[in-house]
Amino acid sequence: MSASRTRNEELARAEKMRRDFTANVSHEMKTPLQVISGYAELMANGLVPPEDVPRFAKLIYDESQAMRALIDDVLVLSRLDEVAPDAEDAADVDLSAAAEHVAQRLAKPARDAGVRLRVQLEPVLVRGNETLLEQMIYNLVENGIRYNREDGLVIVETSEERAADNAQVAIVRVSDTGAGIPPDKRDKVFERFYRLEKSRSKETGGTGLGLAIVKHAALYHGGDVTVESQEDKGTCFTVRLPVASSSSGSCGSSG
Numbered sequence: 593m594s595a596s597r598t599r600n601e602e603l604a605r606a607e608k609m610r611r612d613f614t615a616n617v618s619h620e621m622k623t624p625l626q627v628i629s630g631y632a633e634l635m636a637n638g639l640v641p642p643e644d645v646p647r648f649a650k651l652i653y654d655e656s657q658a659m660r661a662l663i664d665d666v667l668v669l670s671r672l673d674e675v676a677p678d679a680e681d682a683a684d685v686d687l688s689a690a691a692e693h694v695a696q697r698l699a700k701p702a703r704d705a706g707v708r709l710r711v712q713l714e715p716v717l718v719r720g721n722e723t724l725l726e727q728m729i730y731n732l733v734e735n736g737i738r739y740n741r742e743d744g745l746v747i748v749e750t751s752e753e754r755a756a757d758n759a760q761v762a763i764v765r766v767s768d769t770g771a772g773i774p775p776d777k778r779d780k781v782f783e784r785f786y787r788l789e790k791s792r793s794k795e796t797g798g799t800g801l802g803l804a805i806v807k808h809a810a811l812y813h814g815g816d817v818t819v820e821s822q823e824d825k826g827t828c829f830t831v832r833l834p835v836a837s838s839s840s841g842s843c844g845s846s847g
């Protein structure tokens with residue numbers, strides 16, 4: 593029967609995704625671990641001249657940080673897979689405050705990359721998880737900086753718009769002046785571990801989980817994320833989320 597076949601196909605697909613994910617995570621962990629254990633072994637065996645020790649220690653430190661970031665991202669994603677929306681810790685979150693905080697956290701990386709960071713923020717409330725919402729914006733702005741050109745620009749906007757169906761929608765828009773994303777890759781960039789640049793280069797250092805987290809965080813909050821891009825002009829990511837209803841208080845609502 594077709595319903596049960598569809599169900600079986602769904603289960604098989606979920607199982608394959610889980611296996612791929614585990615394989616990818618293990619692979620991504622192995623690289624930094626090899627570097628860490630390799631350098632540590634050299635140092636333990638006294639094979640590193642004293643003047644090189646700080647440099648080796650720094651490499652070990654950087655790789656540990658990369659591993660920690662990877663583990664954090666994997667934990668966030670698996671939590672998003674498991675926890676039902678509207679669970680425990682929902683609060684009214686002002687996206688403009690979250691975006692402001694992100695801009696402060698990323699001011700130095702932007703300066704270092706020679707990218708200007710501009711904010712155009714209107715207060716707008718969303719019901720949800722503050723940490724996750726901030727991470728969603730952080731991942732988008734970090735990409736805008738990382739995949740930009742020298743002397744480029746990143747604009748972070750928050751606002752409230754009325755959708756076609758008259759519902760109020762909270763908007764986060766992050767646009768950049770980078771190289772853009774080719775049309776056939778625009779869906780793929782939201783997949784776990786997908787990167788346009790095949791190997792994880794020292795320079796950019798990502799693992800390809802950032803946009804997967806953005807997508808799942810948007811879905812978790814009842815919204816979505818879309819991307820528009822023009823090659824050599826730049827890319828614009830738009831997250832749309834339901835606005836926290838002003839009647840949501842201790843009094844409840846009848847509708």
Ligand SMILES: Nc1ncnc2c1ncn2[C@@H]1O[C@H](COP(=O)(O)OP(=O)(O)OP(=O)(O)O)[C@@H](O)[C@H]1O
Binds near residue numbers: 665770772797801
């Ligand atoms: N603003 C952008 N402009 C151009 N390409 C982008 C942009 N954002 C993402 N990409 C491409 O999409 C890929 C996936 O992005 P994603 O944020 O998921 O992973 P990442 O940045 O590689 O690693 P991380 O897990 O640290 O975020 C990137 O590797 C990059 O190739």
Ligand SMILES: [Mg+2]
Binds near residue numbers: 731734735798801803
């Ligand atoms: Mg990223």
